[in-house]
Amino acid sequence: MYTHAVRAPSIRLARPADLAAIATVHAASVRALCAGHYSPQAIEQWLAPSPGLYDRMLRSSTVYVAERAGRVVAFAAVRLATREVRAMYVSPDATGGGLGLRLMQRVERVARAFGAAELRLSATLNAVGFYERLGWRRDPRDAGTRPPQRCVAMRKRLT
Ligand SMILES: CC(C)(COP(=O)(O)OP(=O)(O)OC[C@H]1O[C@@H](n2cnc3c(N)ncnc32)[C@H](O)[C@@H]1OP(=O)(O)O)[C@@H](O)C(=O)NCCC(=O)NCCS
Numbered sequence: 001m002y003t004h005a006v007r008a009p010s011i012r013l014a015r016p017a018d019l020a021a022i023a024t025v026h027a028a029s030v031r032a033l034c035a036g037h038y039s040p041q042a043i044e045q046w047l048a049p050s051p052g053l054y055d056r057m058l059r060s061s062t063v064y065v066a067e068r069a070g071r072v073v074a075f076a077a078v079r080l081a082t083r084e085v086r087a088m089y090v091s092p093d094a095t096g097g098g099l100g101l102r103l104m105q106r107v108e109r110v111a112r113a114f115g116a117a118e119l120r121l122s123a124t125l126n127a128v129g130f131y132e133r134l135g136w137r138r139d140p141r142d143a144g145t146r147p148p149q150r151c152v153a154m155r156k157r158l159t
Pocket residue numbers: 029030033034087088089090091094095096097098099100101102122123124126127128129130133
C-alpha cells in the first residue's frame with residue numbers, strides 16, 4: 001500500500017561518496033538524451049575525462065541527488081554565488097516522471113532562500129523545451145554558446 005512512497009525517488013544533498021554515481025548518471029544521460037542534437041564527436045568531447053571535475057562541482061556548487069532504491073538516478077547543481085545552474089541530468093531510465101521538475105524546484109527554492117532574485121543557465125539544445133515548460137526564458141543578451149557544445153542562454157526570475 002506504500003508502493004508509491006517507496007518507489008518515488010528521494011532528493012538530498014550530494015556527498016563526496018556520490019561522485020562516482022554522479023559521473024555515471026552524467027555520461028548515461030548525455031549519451032542517451034542529447035544524442036539527437038549533437039554529433040557523436042561533440043558528445044565524446046563533452047564527456048572527455050576532466051580530472052577532478054565532479055569534485056570541483058561539489059566544492060563550488062550546491063548539489064542535489066535523487067535516489068531511487070539506493071541508486072542515484074539524477075543530479076542538479078547550482079552555484080549560488082554566481083546565480084547559475086551548473087548541471088541538471090536525469091538517468092535515461094528515470095526521465096518523464098517529474099524528477100527533473102522536482103530537482104529544479106529544489107534548486108530554485110535554495111536559490112530563493114539564499115536571496116537570489118534570478119537564476120541563469122546554459123541549456124543544451126535538447127533541454128530548452130524542458131526549461132521553457134518550467135518558466136525559463138531565452139536570454140536575448142547572450143550569444144548562447146559554451147564550448148564544447150552549443151547551448152542556449154536562459155534566465156528565470158525568482159521574485
Ligand atoms: C531535460 C531533463 C532534465 C528532463 O528531465 P525529466 O525528469 O524527464 O523531466 P520531467 O519529467 O520533470 O518533465 C517536466 C515537464 O517538462 C516536460 N519536458 C521534459 N523534457 C522535455 C524536453 N526535452 N522538451 C520539452 N519538454 C520537456 C515534461 O513533459 C513535463 O511537462 P508536463 O508537466 O507538461 O508533463 C532530462 O531529459 C535530461 O536529463 N536530459 C539530458 C541532460 C540534459 O540535457 N540536461 C540539461 C543540461 S542544460
